[in-house]
Amino acid sequence: MKKPVGAAEVVLAPGQVSFATGPTRLRTLLGSCVAITFWHPQRLIGGMCHFMLPRRLHSQQPLDGRYADEALELLLRHAHVNGTHARDYHVKLFGGGKMFPELQRHKPTQDVASLNIRAALDLAERYHLHLTAQDMGSTGYRTIMFDLWNGNVWVRHQPMGILQQDAYQKNQCAAGR
Template identity: 40%
Template sequence: MPVDSEHLALYLSPGAIQTAQGNTRIRTLLGSCIAITLWHPGQRIGGMCHYLLARHPQDLGRRINEPLDARYAEDAMHLLVDALRHQGAFDPAVTEAKLFGGGCMLSPAHIPPGKPLHPLQLRNIEVARALLAHYQLPIRAEHVGGFGHRQVIFEIDTGHVWIKHTPL
């Protein structure tokens, strides 16, 4: 990815969402967390959520009057979709979805042979796919699972996403 000073660079913290338009790049760093990017090519508006856990610990019938919390998958996706809808940039027929993260942060040497990834990573990935299906958003690209962390950079004006995967 070329480095230039014409793009506004935003850092997305864990448990947050960000939307932007134009010459903007949103960047985040993932381990077992998940980032989902949504981009409307006609509007050239997009956003990213970075959630930590698939479910809120008090889920199923919880928090009727509590604010949504982007640390959790369903809340993060709801907040991201609502933010894009508010900007007139959410249409499942054209919105492009991409999915990243869910890496195991333990060294492969510390995991017994034949043991799958930790359920946390698997659950985060599974819930992300289910949420995208719920919103009728096909996954255009993904880089999930495995070992190590990923740096994700989402360029809003083009919809391109760059990944730097650092395996353990």
């Protein structure tokens, strides 16, 4: 988890997309939102998006990272601008925690977390992305740290009702880069 000297650190807010071509650590905090990480193992470049909703009904405005399909399109454009293809990236999905499970039991159609998870998985399939890991669902929030210099993604999941969880744990699937 040691950061190289001079590495940048970027914190993504909901709706943001970041792509970097140098040593960078990307961080975000997710509840019902989902993050998609993109990492190119040969070039050590990549990015992350933090989307809030699966899609918007009218998309005649500029692309907006708050929506899954548009956030992924922004990541794909960054990959293209950097002379790479989506198929060359290792992709990981995180988030989609139910933040109000008691309320959602009475109104399951308003389960934004599940809709976001489904959108992320559907997009990965539609674009034939190389999905190497995922940690989605359950309840509560996740803190994500993504190190572009080695492709590791560190996740701390705080389920609802759990007072404390172990410190950052390396995603077990990260070793399969």
